[in-house]
Amino acid sequence: MRRPVESAQFRTFLNVAVPAARPAMAILSLFTLMMAWTDFLWPLIILNSSNPTLQTALSQLQSGYYIDYSIVLTGAVMATLPLLVLFIAAGKQLISGIMEGAVKG
Numbered sequence: 001m002r003r004p005v006e007s008a009q010f011r012t013f014l015n016v017a018v019p020a021a022r023p024a025m026a027i028l029s030l031f032t033l034m035m036a037w038t039d040f041l042w043p044l045i046i047l048n049s050s051n052p053t054l055q056t057a058l059s060q061l062q063s064g065y066y067i068d069y070s071i072v073l074t075g076a077v078m079a080t081l082p083l084l085v086l087f088i089a090a091g092k093q094l095i096s097g098i099m100e101g102a103v104k105g
Helices: 004-037 041-046 054-061 069-102
Strands: none
Touching: 004 069, 041 054, 054 069
């Protein structure tokens, strides 16, 4: 059985603290995802070459004497597109948080 004080405190937390912390949570999750997405060294060491991640596969495209830059750069753009979409989505959260703190009410 819930006590009314705990319910009121939790509701206050949800209505006050979570909206105030939402921009910071969005940016932190974006930076964490970006760090995991662009990780190169750990997958290079651990995974065998038959199952590469995107970044290690891009590095394998440029090994050898002849480098086809159009394929390497196309792969780099394709690897960057999901991060750009997430930056746009998290950017809206960041701007809304900045504007919310700047407006007098």
